Amino acid sequence: MKVLVTGGAGFIGSRVVRTLLAQSHTVVNVDKLTYAADLSSLEDVAGHAAYRFERVDICNAEALAEVFAQYTPDAVIHLAAESHVDRSIDGPAAFVQTNLVGTYTLLQAARTHWTSLPSNQRDLFRFVNVSTDEVFGSLPPDGWFTPQSAYDPNSPYSATKAGADHLVRAWHATFNLPTLTTNCSNNFGPFQFPEKLIPVVILNALEGNPLPVYGAGENIRDWLYVDDHAEALLATLKRGVPGETYLVGARNPRRNIDVVRALCAIVDELAPSQAIGKRETLIHFVSDRPGHDFRYAIDATATEKALGWRPKHPFEVALRATVAWYLENQSWCKRIAGRSGRERMGLGAPRS
Numbered sequence: 001m002k003v004l005v006t007g008g009a010g011f012i013g014s015r016v017v018r019t020l021l022a023q024s025h026t027v028v029n030v031d032k033l034t035y036a037a038d039l040s041s042l043e044d045v046a047g048h049a050a051y052r053f054e055r056v057d058i059c060n061a062e063a064l065a066e067v068f069a070q071y072t073p074d075a076v077i078h079l080a081a082e083s084h085v086d087r088s089i090d091g092p093a094a095f096v097q098t099n100l101v102g103t104y105t106l107l108q109a110a111r112t113h114w115t116s117l118p119s120n121q122r123d124l125f126r127f128v129n130v131s132t133d134e135v136f137g138s139l140p141p142d143g144w145f146t147p148q149s150a151y152d153p154n155s156p157y158s159a160t161k162a163g164a165d166h167l168v169r170a171w172h173a174t175f176n177l178p179t180l181t182t183n184c185s186n187n188f189g190p191f192q193f194p195e196k197l198i199p200v201v202i203l204n205a206l207e208g209n210p211l212p213v214y215g216a217g218e219n220i221r222d223w224l225y226v227d228d229h230a231e232a233l234l235a236t237l238k239r240g241v242p243g244e245t246y247l248v249g250a251r252n253p254r255r256n257i258d259v260v261r262a263l264c265a266i267v268d269e270l271a272p273s274q275a276i277g278k279r280e281t282l283i284h285f286v287s288d289r290p291g292h293d294f295r296y297a298i299d300a301t302a303t304e305k306a307l308g309w310r311p312k313h314p315f316e317v318a319l320r321a322t323v324a325w326y327l328e329n330q331s332w333c334k335r336i337a338g339r340s341g342r343e344r345m346g347l348g349a350p351r352s
């Protein structure tokens with residue numbers, strides 16, 4: 001397949017691009033290159049004969065039309081987004097623009113392209129919309145998100161992702177565009193921009209900086225290794241049914257404080273420092289994120305049955321591999337350090 005990937009220079013997108021190429025697909029990576037993107041994440045495939053990059057904003061209808069006309073893709077995997085909850089609290093405008101207006105603009109461009117295809121290609125065309133479990137809001141101490149869970153987003157980020165999901169669903173119901181949506185849990189792994197919990201903790205622990213934990217650290221996130229997520233997206237592309245929604249998770253709900261402690265122990269072991277001492281002593285609790293969802297947990301049973309997909313990477317093993325990757329790839333970390341989001345954000349100081 002020739003797959004147009006949006007947001008392919010980001011954390012999950014770059015993994016999806018590499019997985020597609022490894023499985024002999026052709027990839028057109030459409031990315032605006034925001035602060036969160038880095039083309040060096042794709043250095044290993046930049047010269048691949050089946051890979052093309054187009055620096056395009058998904059809000060730009062004209063540029064998107066040109067990309068669709070030039071490459072005539074068989075499918076779209078839509079990952080481009082503003083993705084950090086804390087930034088959405090301080091500056092929601094970019095989230096409304098990219099996540100809502102951008103998704104709408106992309107849907108229209110895909111629809112125009114899809115309508116122009118011969119009927120056999122039109123039947124096979126797919127638009128996979130990559131969303132989040134955060135659209136379902138917060139869970140109490142027990143229970144799981146299922147495909148029947150109601151939308152109940154709480155942050156500007158999750159509200160714009162929820163809106164995008166509704167647009168995608170409507171483009172299927174109204175125009176028959178063969179769309180599918182995946183809602184996945186928190187990802188982690190190599191190349192994640194150091195504004196999200198796991199890379200922030202690894203890099204601060206390594207350098208002996210304070211390790212701020214929101215609230216009492218009791219909030220629970222359900223963790224998914226990025227390689228498993230990329231495989232789930234390919235399975236959705238190949239075996240998913242248009243109009244359906246697939247919940248993607250690996251049954252790894254963990255309290256934030258437990259994840260931070262586990263990371264401290266791994267950093268101590270892989271990069272011991274007498275000067276810094278035990279990294280756990282760097283942990284300190286800071287005021288909570290406004291509207292902080294208490295708990296997420298995904299029941300992926302239906303997705304596993306429907307797509308024949310299963311996560312392969314045990315959480316503890318993948319967490320250790322992730323720490324090792326950040327330790328071994330300090331040049332990548334230093335390259336993006338100037339744009340880093342390791343400072344506290346999301347307390348609601350308005351930016352735009």
Ligand SMILES: NC(=O)c1ccc[n+]([C@@H]2O[C@H](COP(=O)([O-])OP(=O)(O)OC[C@H]3O[C@@H](n4cnc5c(N)ncnc54)[C@H](O)[C@@H]3O)[C@@H](O)[C@H]2O)c1
Pocket residue numbers: 006007008009010011012013030031032033034035036037038056057058059078079080081082083084098102130131132133161184185186187188193
């Ligand atoms: N990271 C997670 O834990 C997680 C969990 C669930 C869902 N998701 C979803 O997965 C997708 C990818 O997440 P990520 O963590 O890789 O994000 P990321 O922030 O690392 O990457 C986003 C990419 O989108 C690009 N982009 C942003 N605005 C754009 C625009 N207007 N036009 C074109 N490109 C644009 C950026 O340049 C960047 O390369 C997002 O849709 C996100 O909502 C992420």
